[in-house]
Amino acid sequence: MKNEVQRMKEKLLDAKDVSVAFKIAGEYQTALHKVNLSINRGEVLALVGESGSGKSTFAMSVMGLHNPEQTQVTGSIKLNDNELIGLTERQFDKYRGVSVGMIFQDPLSSLNPLMKIGDQIAEAITVHDKQSKEVKNRVQQLLLDVGIVDAKRVSQQYPHELSGGMRQRVMIAIALANEPDLIIADEPTTALDATIQAQILDLIKEIQLKKNAGILLITHDLGVVAEMADSVNVMYAGQIVEQASVEELFNNPKHPYTRSLLRADPSDVNPGEDLYAIPGTVPALNDMDHSKDLFLQRVPWLNDEVVNAPVSEELQKVNAQHYVRGNVWKTFEFEEPVNNEEQV
Amino acid sequence: MSKLVRIENLKVYYPVRSGFFNRITDNIKAVDDVSFTIEAGQTYGLVGESGSGKTTIGKSLVGLENPTSGKILFEGQEVTQIKQKKAINYNKDVQMVFQDSQSSLNPRKTIGEIIAEPLKSFGVPNKIGAGYGGERSFEQSKVDERVLELLDIVGLPARTISQYPFQFSGGQRQRIGVARALATNPRLIVADEPVSALDLSVQAQVLNFMKKIQRDYAISFLFISHDLGVVKYMTNNIAIMHNGRFVELGTTEDIFNDASHIYTKRLLSAIPSLDVSQREAKRVYRKKVEAEFTQHQDTYYQQDGKRLRAYDLQQVTKTHFVALENGGV
Amino acid sequence: MWQTVLRRVLLMIPQLILVSILVFMLAQLMPGDPFYGNLNPNSDLATIERMRHAAGLDLPWYEQYIKWVGNVLHGDLGTSYVVNKGWAVTRIIGQRIWPTLSMGIIAAILTYFLAITQALLAARNENKLIDRALMVWNTMTSAVPSIVFYFIMMVLFVYIIPIFPISGTGIDDSQNFTTNFFGNLSYAFLPALTIALFSTNSIFQYLRSNLLDQQAQDYVRTARAKGVQIKDVFRKHILRNAFLPIASGIGYSITGVLGGAIFAETIFGYPGLGALFVQALSGRDYTVITALMLLQGFLALMGGLLSDIISAWVDPRIRVK
Numbered sequence: 001m002k003n004e005v006q007r008m009k010e011k012l013l014d015a016k017d018v019s020v021a022f023k024i025a026g027e028y029q030t031a032l033h034k035v036n037l038s039i040n041r042g043e044v045l046a047l048v049g050e051s052g053s054g055k056s057t058f059a060m061s062v063m064g065l066h067n068p069e070q071t072q073v074t075g076s077i078k079l080n081d082n083e084l085i086g087l088t089e090r091q092f093d094k095y096r097g098v099s100v101g102m103i104f105q106d107p108l109s110s111l112n113p114l115m116k117i118g119d120q121i122a123e124a125i126t127v128h129d130k131q132s133k134e135v136k137n138r139v140q141q142l143l144l145d146v147g148i149v150d151a152k153r154v155s156q157q158y159p160h161e162l163s164g165g166m167r168q169r170v171m172i173a174i175a176l177a178n179e180p181d182l183i184i185a186d187e188p189t190t191a192l193d194a195t196i197q198a199q200i201l202d203l204i205k206e207i208q209l210k211k212n213a214g215i216l217l218i219t220h221d222l223g224v225v226a227e228m229a230d231s232v233n234v235m236y237a238g239q240i241v242e243q244a245s246v247e248e249l250f251n252n253p254k255h256p257y258t259r260s261l262l263r264a265d266p267s268d269v270n271p272g273e274d275l276y277a278i279p280g281t282v283p284a285l286n287d288m289d290h291s292k293d294l295f296l297q298r299v300p301w302l303n304d305e306v307v308n309a310p311v312s313e314e315l316q317k318v319n320a321q322h323y324v325r326g327n328v329w330k331t332f333e334f335e336e337p338v339n340n341e342e343q344v
Numbered sequence: 345m346s347k348l349v350r351i352e353n354l355k356v357y358y359p360v361r362s363g364f365f366n367r368i369t370d371n372i373k374a375v376d377d378v379s380f381t382i383e384a385g386q387t388y389g390l391v392g393e394s395g396s397g398k399t400t401i402g403k404s405l406v407g408l409e410n411p412t413s414g415k416i417l418f419e420g421q422e423v424t425q426i427k428q429k430k431a432i433n434y435n436k437d438v439q440m441v442f443q444d445s446q447s448s449l450n451p452r453k454t455i456g457e458i459i460a461e462p463l464k465s466f467g468v469p470n471k472i473g474a475g476y477g478g479e480r481s482f483e484q485s486k487v488d489e490r491v492l493e494l495l496d497i498v499g500l501p502a503r504t505i506s507q508y509p510f511q512f513s514g515g516q517r518q519r520i521g522v523a524r525a526l527a528t529n530p531r532l533i534v535a536d537e538p539v540s541a542l543d544l545s546v547q548a549q550v551l552n553f554m555k556k557i558q559r560d561y562a563i564s565f566l567f568i569s570h571d572l573g574v575v576k577y578m579t580n581n582i583a584i585m586h587n588g589r590f591v592e593l594g595t596t597e598d599i600f601n602d603a604s605h606i607y608t609k610r611l612l613s614a615i616p617s618l619d620v621s622q623r624e625a626k627r628v629y630r631k632k633v634e635a636e637f638t639q640h641q642d643t644y645y646q647q648d649g650k651r652l653r654a655y656d657l658q659q660v661t662k663t664h665f666v667a668l669e670n671g672g673v
Numbered sequence: 674m675w676q677t678v679l680r681r682v683l684l685m686i687p688q689l690i691l692v693s694i695l696v697f698m699l700a701q702l703m704p705g706d707p708f709y710g711n712l713n714p715n716s717d718l719a720t721i722e723r724m725r726h727a728a729g730l731d732l733p734w735y736e737q738y739i740k741w742v743g744n745v746l747h748g749d750l751g752t753s754y755v756v757n758k759g760w761a762v763t764r765i766i767g768q769r770i771w772p773t774l775s776m777g778i779i780a781a782i783l784t785y786f787l788a789i790t791q792a793l794l795a796a797r798n799e800n801k802l803i804d805r806a807l808m809v810w811n812t813m814t815s816a817v818p819s820i821v822f823y824f825i826m827m828v829l830f831v832y833i834i835p836i837f838p839i840s841g842t843g844i845d846d847s848q849n850f851t852t853n854f855f856g857n858l859s860y861a862f863l864p865a866l867t868i869a870l871f872s873t874n875s876i877f878q879y880l881r882s883n884l885l886d887q888q889a890q891d892y893v894r895t896a897r898a899k900g901v902q903i904k905d906v907f908r909k910h911i912l913r914n915a916f917l918p919i920a921s922g923i924g925y926s927i928t929g930v931l932g933g934a935i936f937a938e939t940i941f942g943y944p945g946l947g948a949l950f951v952q953a954l955s956g957r958d959y960t961v962i963t964a965l966m967l968l969q970g971f972l973a974l975m976g977g978l979l980s981d982i983i984s985a986w987v988d989p990r991i992r993v994k
Contacts, residue, residue, distance in 0.1 A: 050543040063898055089903070097900035104898075109891040113990060114913050123909075124899040158989040164394070174899065193393035193570055198614035198630055205627075220543060223573070223616030227623050247620050264548035267573030268618050271596075274555070275548035275577070281513065364676045 012182055012214040013039040013062070018075035018085075020057050020066070024285065028072055032057050033238045033290040034313060035075075039182065039214040044205075046217045046229035046246070048261075052282040054238040055218045059184050061085075062216070063102055064092035079182060097124055101175030103204075105187040107167035111159040117170055118155030124177035142173040147203055165196035169203065176207065183208070184216045189224065201228055222265055226250060231321075234258050237282055237294040245321040254318055254329040257295040263334070276334070293326040301335045302328070347419075348531060348564055349382040349405070349438075354414035356400050374400040375411070376588035376653070382532060385562040389575035389596075391611065392585035398568045401585075402534045405566070406440045436466035439525035443537035445517035449509040455520050456491055456505035462527045463487045469529045494523040498553055515546030519553060526557060532564045539574060551578060572615050576600060581663075584608045589654040591644075594664035604666040606637050606644050607654075643669065678982065685974050692970035693745075697738050700963045728754070730959075741963070751960030756952050762964045765949065770931070772842040773945035776861040776938075777930030783869030785926075788876035789916075795877070796884035797907060807877070815874035823940045826867040837863040840942030864937040876919060883915035890914075913987075920987045924980025928972040 020032035032054040039045045047055040060066050061073050064087060077084040079099055087095070096102075104110040112120060121139045125132055132138075143151035146169040159167055168188065175183055185204060189197035205228060208215050217228055225232055225246065232249045234242040234257060242255040253259045262268060263276035280298035288294060296307040306328060315323035356375040359368040375397040382388060392398040403409040405416065407429040416424045418437070423429045439462070442448035449458055467480025468490045492502055498519040509517055518538055525533050535554065539547040555578065558565050569575050575582060575596075582599045584592045584607065592605040603609050613630040617623070644667070645652040657665040725731055729740060744751065750762035757765050791811070795804040814822065830837050843856030887893065888911060896906050933947025946965065953961035985992050 050545060065894065065897055093900050093902050095900070096898055102895075102898040104891060104895060106891060110895045112892040112896070112910050112914070114917070114988065115910075123896070123901065127900050127905075160990050171895070174895070177899075194572065194614040195393065195610055198616070199634075201616075202627060202630070221616070222544070222618060226618045226620050227616040227626075250618055250620050261544055262618075264545050265573075265618070266548075266551065266577035267615065269577060271577050274552050277549035277552050278545040364680060366680075 010041045011038055012041050012043075012080065013037075013216070014076075014078045015058075015062075016076045018058065018061060018073070018077055020054070020061055020074075021072040022285070023070040023072075027286070029285040030288060030290060031238050031285060032061070033288075035235075035238075035240055037233050037240065037243070039216060041181070041214050042208070042212045044208060044215040044217055044228050044230045046219060046225045046232045047235060048219060048222070048225055048232060049235035050220050050282070052237065053235040055235050056186055057238075058235075059102070059186050059216065059218055062100065062182075062184060063096060064089075094128070097180070098128055098178045099180055100182040100184060101177070101180040103168075103171050103175045103183065103185040103188045106191045107164065107171045108159060108191075110171060111167060113159055115158075116155065117157055117159065117162070121155070121170065121173050121177060124174045128178060138177070139173075142177060143170075145176070145207075146170070146173045147199075148173075163196075164192050165199060168192060168196075168200050172200075172203065172207070176211075179211065180213065182214045182216065184218070186218045187220070188217075190219075190221070197224075204228070222261060223267065234261075237288055237290075239290060239294070239325065240315070241293070241295060241325045243315060243323045244318075248319070248322045252318075252322070254322070254324045254332075255295075255326075256299055256328060256332050259332070259334070293328065296326075296328060346384045347381055348384045350415075350417040351381075351401075351405070352379050352415040352417070354378045354401065354404065354416065355412045356397070356404055356409060357412040373588045373648075373651075375404070377414070377656075378585075378588070378590055380583060380590070380593065382564055382566060384531065384564055386581060387558060387565040387567065387579040389579035389582040390566060390568045390585065391570065391572055391575055391582060393570055393611075395587070396585040397588040398585050399536055402440065402536045402566065402568050405532075406438055406534050407435060408440075433466060435462070436528040437531045439528065439530040439533050441518070441521045441525045441533060441535040441538045443540055445514060445521055445541075446509070448521060449517060451509050454506050454508055455495075455512075458509075458520065459491045459494055459524045459527055460487050462524060463490055466528045471529075490527065494527055497526065497557065498523045499549075513546070514542050515549055518542065518546075518550045522550070522553060522557070526561075526563075529561075530563060532566065534566045534568065536568045537570070538567075540569070540571065547574075554578065572611055584611065586654060587651055589667065590657055590665070591654045591667045592665065593657060594661075598661070598664040602664065604660065604664075605654075605668070606633070606640065609633050610637050678978070681978050681981070685978070688974055689971060692974070693742065693967055694738070696963055696966040696970060697741065698734070699966070700959055701734050701737075703957065703962075745967070750964040753953075753958055753961050755956030755958035756949065756961055762960050765961065766946065766964065766968070769933075769944060769946050769949055772844060772857060772861065772943065773931060773933050773947070775857055776865045776943065776945060777932075777934070779858075779861060779865035780868040780934065781926050781930055783866060784872055785876065785923075787869055788873040789880060791873060791877050792880035792884060793907065793912070795881045796888070799885060811874040811877050814871045819868075819871050820936055820940065822871045823864075823867055823937060826863065826870075827941060830863055839863070842944055860943060864934070864941040864943050867941075868934055868937050876922075880915060880919055883918065884911055887911045887915045917984075917988055921980040921984040924978070924983050925973075925976035927979060928976035931972055932969055 015035060015037050018032060018035045019030060021028040021030045023029075035054075035058055037045065037047075047058065049055045062077055062079075062084065064084065066073060068089070073085055075085060079095075082099075084092075084095075111117075118136075118139050121142055122135050125135055125138060139155055140151045143154060148154050148166060148169055154162065154166070154170075159170075162170070171188075183204075188204065189200050192200060201224065204215065204217075207213070215228075217224070219225060229246045231245050232243070233240050234249070234255065236257050242249065242253070242258050244252075249258065250262075253262055260276055260278050264278065266275060269275055278298055279300055283294060283297070291310045292308055293311045296302055299307070311326040315325055316327065316329075317323055354375055355373070355377055357371040357373050360370040360372060361367060362369045378397075378401060390398045390401065400409060404411045407426050410425055414424065415422060418432075418434060421432060423432065423434050429435065449455070464482070464487065467482050468486040469480055491505060495502060495505060500516065500519060500523075504512075509520070512520065521538070538554070539550050542550065551574070554565070557563060565579065567575055567579050579596060581595050582593075583590050584599070584605070586607045592599065592603065592608045594602075599608060600612070603612055610633050613626070613633045617626065641652060645654055647653070654667040655669050657667050660666050729737060732740075741751070748763065750766070753760050753762055753765055791807050795807045798804050827839065831839050838860055841860055843858070843860040844853045845856075848856065884907075893906055893910060896910050897903075901909070931946065933945045933950065935947040935951055937943065938945045938948040939951060949961065950965050952958070953965065
């Protein structure tokens with residue numbers, strides 16, 4: 001199904017019906033169910049969800065970083081029209097770091113503590129181009145590009161000698177080393193202070209504009225989404241529940257989960273009101289029946305029939321920039337919860 | 345409004361040793377001359393980035409660190425050093441909720457035992473209510489009763505009393521931490537980044553509970569966080585810290601509507617807003633503030649070696665204080 | 674950094690003094706002495722008493738100690754009364770340093786080489802046959818007393834397939850250096866190999882579990898995200914990080930080499946410092962015993978210092994600025 005969320009730009013990443021199952025205790029359990037999304041060049045797509053939503057699992061699938069013996073990935077992920085699912089390990093090695101670069105969450109643990117910064121960035125280049133002569137200069141340039149002014153000195157330092165913000169800049173430099181078309185940023189600012197977070201996000205935005213790269217931004221922070229994204233996919237329990245442009249999502253949210261999240265965010269709620277605390281918890285992997293809308297179990301005022309009703313695989317259209325799972329959204333209203341306590 | 349806690353000129357320095365004889369060559373000034381007052385029943389936010397000293401203040405207040413100099417007074421009595429706190433059973437009135445629930449709950453104890461522990465040390469108060477004086481019982485039956493009451497207040501079923509921390513989610517563990525802090529009817533709860541590690545919906549749950557007990561039992565709260573959004577929602581008064589000193593102090597309205605120190609403005613400009621249409625404008629504003637911060641540092645800071653050291657706080661209105669050289673912008 | 678090293682070296686002086694006192698007292702506390710230990714029906718007590726007096730053994734212990742320390746500082750470790758009657762202890766020890774060193778160094782190198790290879794194989798093939806086999810092998814070799822294996826190896830390679838010589842060091846003053854060198858190698862190799870083969874367990878286990886831990890670390894994920902192949906990830910990233918805690922142990926291994934290997938030397942008849950120690954102990958040869966123990970103490974202290982230096986060199990996080 002063609003989403004009209006994209007403007008008329010070159011399509012970079014096209015994921016169709018992507019499902020991921022993990023082998024746990026002998027059985028395969030579905031963590032990701034038929035995810036459809038696409039990213040264009042120059043577009044920032046945010047994948048929003050809480051823990052257990054499957055957003056990081058999707059990113060790992062694009063990178064091919066799942067353990068092949070314990071994971072089953074089905075569907076199609078095409079980057080620049082090249083199919084990724086089914087590539088051999090060797091083929092993936094060649095493509096990682098070249099067509100797609102990844103920025104991880106915790107830059108302290110994500111950098112090798114025993115290697116100098118310069119060497120770690122250089123590795124990103126030399127692993128694909130052993131003969132590269134200009135490595136040292138390219139490393140310096142990359143450091144300058146990410147806003148590290150004292151490039152010469154920093155490249156001789158070790159990760160623990162840098163601040164959190166600097167380390168994240170280094171991670172960005174590594175991801176950018178080979179000018180990838182797609183950049184995946186997995187919770188890039190969660191471990192950082194507020195002002196540094198803003199700087200890093202601004203930097204990512206700058207780079208995106210300069211290189212016209214596509215960005216897959218994975219986060220649980222709605223503020224980050226509002227600041228950075230062009231389009232948003234909200235995920236819950238391995239499924240996409242809402243797909244919209246960023247303006248549509250914040251001005252006109254439809255799916256009960258999205259609306260609940262917005263009500264739980266303290267920056268948007270009056271101090272006098274209670275935050276909306278979503279009752280219940282995310283279901284366990286082996287308890288996810290993806291034929292229904294799994295979030296509805298956590299809406300106490302809906303009756304059982306509605307909660308257990310099977311839901312179409314296709315997202316329903318709200319308007320050209322906005323698609324939602326299921327039908328409940330059409331009539332969904334918040335009611336005073338019976339009690340604000342959890343059914344454990 | 346009675347003064348509950350008064351902190352005067354608090355300094356917490358950590359010595360740095362170097363050289364051949366391992367002499368003390370320098371000090372890390374984690375907290376560098378901080379003074380403020382906590383009144384009964386009020387909520388306070390202590391905001392700063394990593395290294396600002398906010399956690400150190402929290403620890404000194406609760407009795408996990410000994411300050412280097414300065415005074416901490418509880419209802420007029422001096423409780424600066426840990427042994428002074430122990431002498432008056434200070435911790436029955438002042439408790440802490442920690443950031444990482446995984447490591448702050450003893451994994452080998454049941455949550456019933458965890459919550460009962462402060463009750464065993466300080467006794468069970470007769471009634472739930474902030475600092476209700478009067479008798480405290482040490483009977484086991486009263487302890488058990490009270491533990492069940494507390495579980496109920498934080499919304500956990502009674503059967504969880506014999507379960508272990510690993511059997512709970514992050515949000516639930518954090519509520520256990522709150523129950524433990526509440527056990528002895530404290531008059532002040534210091535919460536150090538209690539929700540930073542939690543998902544949004546879980547965070548909402550924990551914050552709601554904290555608000556509820558604050559309202560119901562008139563407990564004072566010191567909320568330590570780097571997240572101004574959360575602090576705005578939870579507290580009435582906010583202090584902003586940078587490099588171990590206060591740069592601005594005031595009510596929540598003062599800080600958000602009338603931020604005067606460049607560091608405060610910088611923090612505020614960094615908060616991502618949910619208003620998409622304003623984001624470009626915000627980005628421009630943020631860069632402007634950042635430029636002002638780097639270019640005009642001497643208006644706002646003195647140099648202390650390589651560190652920026654804020655000036656002393658000057659009073660701007662009855663409630664609003666800003667660290668400016670000569671007072672007044 | 675040199676400041677820390679210098680300070681540590683200076684701190685070693687009082688430590689050494691303590692060690693020397695302890696060592697001396699321990700030797701004194703042993704029942705018997707070099708002369709009474711060799712009593713036979715023909716011994717003349719008067720002569721023995723005279724010899725004891727000449728050796729200064731009837732003086733109070735602190736006087737003996739001071740005399741001894743004075744001698745040591747002049748390079749005189751005393752004379753042997755039992756092992757090589759009349760020889761200076763320094764000469765006895767000096768004679769055995771080379772063979773001890775050669776065997777020890779070969780043993781140490783082989784041990785680490787074997788342990789690292791095994792650990793890498795095991796970690797990369799976790800839970801597969803090769804991993805389990807290696808675990809069984811290492812558990813077995815550490816559980817069974819090493820003497821059993823030494824005998825087996827000796828029988829195998831000296832009698833059944835006679836490739837290696839035993840009972841000697843291959844060093845003879847009459848030969849030239851090269852002949853001595855290679856001759857010694859032929860004698861040293863079998864004991865060294867045997868020691869190495871059967872003492873890999875602790876390094877193997879530790880390194881294997883470190884490798885497995887490191888595999889799950891975030892920086893490995895980053896390396897893979899750059900496109901580094903799995904085998905290179907092991908070589909370039911994981912191995913160094915996993916080896917770190919073991920690197921500090923190398924300091925002790927290096928200095929421990931000079932301590933000699935008691936069982937191996939005895940069984941293979943390889944006269945090094947280990948065999949010397951056993952001989953001196955059974956003969957109550959005070960002077961040799963105290964000299965050797967003092968040497969051991971000194972080596973242990975040096976080993977500690979070396980370990981710290983190596984740790985700081987290998988791990989930039991703990992370097993003192």
